[in-house]
Amino acid sequence: MLFPTxxxxxxxxxxxxxxxxxxSDNMANLDTVRPTSQAAFQARFxxxxxxxxxxxxxxxxxxxxxxxxxxxxxxxxxxxxDPTNPLADAQGMVRYPDVDMGDQMTQxxxxxxxxxxNLSVIDRAKDAYQQALSIGRG
Amino acid sequence: MIDSxxxxxxxxxxxLAARQRVIANNVANVETPGYIAGRVTFEDSLRAAIADxxxxxxxxxxxxxxxxxNVNGNNVSLDNEVVSLTDTDLRYxxxxxxxxxxxxxxxxxxxxxx
Numbered sequence: 152m153l154f155p156t157x158x159x160x161x162x163x164x165x166x167x168x169x170x171x172x173x174x175s176d177n178m179a180n181l182d183t184v185r186p187t188s189q190a191a192f193q194a195r196f197x198x199x200x201x202x203x204x205x206x207x208x209x210x211x212x213x214x215x216x217x218x219x220x221x222x223x224x225x226x227x228x229x230x231x232x233d234p235t236n237p238l239a240d241a242q243g244m245v246r247y248p249d250v251d252m253g254d255q256m257t258q259x260x261x262x263x264x265x266x267x268x269n270l271s272v273i274d275r276a277k278d279a280y281q282q283a284l285s286i287g288r289g
Numbered sequence: 290m291i292d293s294x295x296x297x298x299x300x301x302x303x304x305l306a307a308r309q310r311v312i313a314n315n316v317a318n319v320e321t322p323g324y325i326a327g328r329v330t331f332e333d334s335l336r337a338a339i340a341d342x343x344x345x346x347x348x349x350x351x352x353x354x355x356x357x358x359n360v361n362g363n364n365v366s367l368d369n370e371v372v373s374l375t376d377t378d379l380r381y382x383x384x385x386x387x388x389x390x391x392x393x394x395x396x397x398x399x400x401x402x403x
Contacts, residue, residue, distance in 0.1 A: 159313040160313045160317060162317050163316060166321075201324045215313075216317040216321050268367055269317060271371070272316050272374065275309075275374050275375070276309060282381060283302075283381075283385065285389075286389065288389070
């Protein structure tokens with residue numbers, strides 16, 4: 152790899168962007184109603200892991216973070232009594248997803264800050280690489 | 290590389306570049322559960338190597354941070370990493386300037402002061 156820091160930081164950008172995608176999906180489905188005969192919308196959680204360890208980063212080998220999977224929230228959701236809803240069953244119950252807006256907003260903030268941190272690493276690395284390219288120009 | 294000054298600067302640039310890569314890795318994993326931050330050390334080794342007159346023997350090593358972990362087993366502190374990144378950047382620029390000065394001296398010598 153020519154500029155390994157860029158690859159590492161952009162892998163971090165990928166993880167946090169995927170996280171933001173998951174949060175926006177959860178938020179969009181905050182009020183998705185399902186009949187009680189079906190599973191509720193399940194919140195998406197991004198599972199991330201480190202690629203290699205510190206040693207790999209030092210030697211310029213593969214480093215950074217990667218999304219290794221998605222885990223899903225509770226399919227039972229929460230039952231709400233809403234007899235006017237066309238999806239309501241005989242008891243007037245419908246199924247709402249078990250997604251908490253406050254929790255999602257907190258996750259969104261963490262993901263956004265993480266994204267910004269990786270962007271600033273790219274910015275700094277660019278300065279350092281430009282300096283390195285100027286060696287010997289006098 | 291040319292002489293001991295040049296190779297000492299070269300060793301320092303090497304160590305600082307490694308530190309920058311490890312910091313990038315730490316920031317990329319700032320929210321990864323169970324991730325332990327890496328720390329690069331080369332200064333002590335470089336100092337000993339300069340004292341021995343063999344700067345080529347400088348070794349750059351990465352150790353795991355011993356900072357306390359938080360609830361998800363991660364111990365990356367973003368503010369520490371950013372401060373360390375700024376420090377590493379400035380040191381890197383300093384070393385690049387030192388190397389350029391060294392080359393300037395060589396140019397003067399090659400040109401015979403003309």
